[in-house]
Amino acid sequence: MSDSTALSLPPGEDIIIDYHQLEQVLAKLSDLVATNGNLFKAKFPDQNGWVYNVCDPEMAKHILVTNYKNYIKGVGIKQINVLLGRGIIVSEGDLWKRQRKMMQPLFSNKLLTHQLPLMISCADKLLASWQDDIESGKPINITESMSQTALDFILHALFSEDLERIIAETGENPFLMVTDDSARDLLFARRFRQLTHLVSDMMQRRRTENRQPFDLLSMVMNATEKRSGDAMPEKLQIDEILTLIIAGHETTASVLNWTWYLLAQHSEIEQQVLAESQQYMPLDVMPSMANITQLTLTQQVLDESMRLYPPVWVLTRRAIADDHFKGIDIPAGTDILIPPYLVHRNPAYWPDPEKFDPQRFSPENKKSQHVGAYLPFAIGPRRCIGDSMAIQEMAVHISRVIQKVHFELVPGQTIELEPLVNLRPKQDIFFHATYR
Numbered sequence: 359m360s361d362s363t364a365l366s367l368p369p370g371e372d373i374i375i376d377y378h379q380l381e382q383v384l385a386k387l388s389d390l391v392a393t394n395g396n397l398f399k400a401k402f403p404d405q406n407g408w409v410y411n412v413c414d415p416e417m418a419k420h421i422l423v424t425n426y427k428n429y430i431k432g433v434g435i436k437q438i439n440v441l442l443g444r445g446i447i448v449s450e451g452d453l454w455k456r457q458r459k460m461m462q463p464l465f466s467n468k469l470l471t472h473q474l475p476l477m478i479s480c481a482d483k484l485l486a487s488w489q490d491d492i493e494s495g496k497p498i499n500i501t502e503s504m505s506q507t508a509l510d511f512i513l514h515a516l517f518s519e520d521l522e523r524i525i526a527e528t529g530e531n532p533f534l535m536v537t538d539d540s541a542r543d544l545l546f547a548r549r550f551r552q553l554t555h556l557v558s559d560m561m562q563r564r565r566t567e568n569r570q571p572f573d574l575l576s577m578v579m580n581a582t583e584k585r586s587g588d589a590m591p592e593k594l595q596i597d598e599i600l601t602l603i604i605a606g607h608e609t610t611a612s613v614l615n616w617t618w619y620l621l622a623q624h625s626e627i628e629q630q631v632l633a634e635s636q637q638y639m640p641l642d643v644m645p646s647m648a649n650i651t652q653l654t655l656t657q658q659v660l661d662e663s664m665r666l667y668p669p670v671w672v673l674t675r676r677a678i679a680d681d682h683f684k685g686i687d688i689p690a691g692t693d694i695l696i697p698p699y700l701v702h703r704n705p706a707y708w709p710d711p712e713k714f715d716p717q718r719f720s721p722e723n724k725k726s727q728h729v730g731a732y733l734p735f736a737i738g739p740r741r742c743i744g745d746s747m748a749i750q751e752m753a754v755h756i757s758r759v760i761q762k763v764h765f766e767l768v769p770g771q772t773i774e775l776e777p778l779v780n781l782r783p784k785q786d787i788f789f790h791a792t793y794r
């Protein structure tokens with residue numbers, strides 16, 4: 359496809375998208391979709407090839423599912439690469455395939471059942487940490503709190519008893535840097551990569567002491583390739599562990615943050631979620647996995663929250679070879695942006711898109727949804743590996759917290775979006791909390 363004049367390209371002749379100015383990209387893309395439609399081409403300032411912005415669910419499905427083999431991760435992946443080495447979020451080809459096959463079985467129902475008490479204790483610990491503030495009427499920083507509780511969960515899910523041991527031995531939690539520093543620049547990457555030694559020591563200690571607690575670290579250490587029976591090389595094990603820390607904490611924290619924000623503005627729905635929680639997850643009874651599946655409205659609220667505020671607000675891909683879809687050429691090297699934030703606001707698929715309406719995700723309504731129109735966890739073979747864990751963790755959190763506390767937004771706050779690696783609020787969000 360070298361002769362570009364003969365190609366059938368989408369509209370957009372002189373649009374420049376400066377993705378280094380991430381903060382403005384979301385607003386700019388929204389404007390461009392309004393004027394150019396769901397598929398347009400643009401240029402990055404420092405590159406020759408085209409970048410396609412895809413908000414059309416059919417084309418999203420083509421790229422992420424049908425012809426996924428022709429697309430590698432795109433813009434921004436180098437930055438994540440420095441952070442996560444060769445973990446499965448960044449790896450490609452045979453390495454990714456092998457790692458995914460080894461990692462997938464970890465996220466089983468058995469693990470989720472085992473993690474249920476941990477999910478409950480993380481929510482309860484958070485509630486206890488708020489006590490003084492609630493009693494004295496001091497506003498709660500929900501953004502910070504959600505980040506802390508999500509990190510608390512994933513670190514215990516990974517390291518269980520060893521986490522407390524490290525904290526006792528060193529007098530601090532060395533992983534806290536992840537929540538202290540929201541920048542994901544080179545400086546952060548360097549500090550974060552130092553955790554490699556810590557994880558390696560933990561693994562060595564487990565081997566020496568012949569200890570295998572039921573947690574994700576043991577599972578990664580024991581993961582083997584089915585055909586050869588080979589274990590994962592230690593370096594890759596560490597990269598996968600670090601990947602799970604980053605992938606498993608920021609995203610969940612972001613969804614919880616926005617979900618509380620939405621519930622605080624929709625008291626009728628908040629009351630319904632409360633009633634559901636009281637019915638199926640009363641605080642004084644240890645719930646079963648079956649109880650979790652009964653939290654249908656809570657799940658719908660989370661789905662709708664991720665529609666309006668998908669943490670991974672843009673998926674990026676790059677075409678390896680020339681491709682073609684519905685009369686449009688996609689030359690090799692084309693960068694693709696698929697922004698769930700905008701796909702989820704495509705009015706052809708989501709009427710009245712800005713409206714918070716969890717009924718969109720009722721079992722009946724879900725049946726008629728286009729698979730490419732809802733992408734919070736992406737779709738296709740590179741779909742999020744931790745989706746079920748995240749949904750369960752978030753549902754447990756909401757159902758515990760909502761039964762204890764009622765939130766009201768502190769008035770006068772400016773709520774702005776900050777689309778960095780994840781969709782965060784630009785300024786932390788504060789709530790007044792009162793006990794029920």
Ligand code: HEM
Binds near residue numbers: 607673
């Ligand atoms: C609400 C919470 C979460 C959201 C919205 C989310 C979203 C996503 C998305 C959109 C992707 C695909 C990215 C792409 O294709 O470019 C992804 C991949 C991934 N996620 Fe999640 N995630 C969440 C929670 C988790 C958790 C809890 C874990 C693990 C503990 C996790 C681990 C991963 C991994 C390892 C991948 C890479 C999968 C691969 O490429 O094979 N995520 N996630």
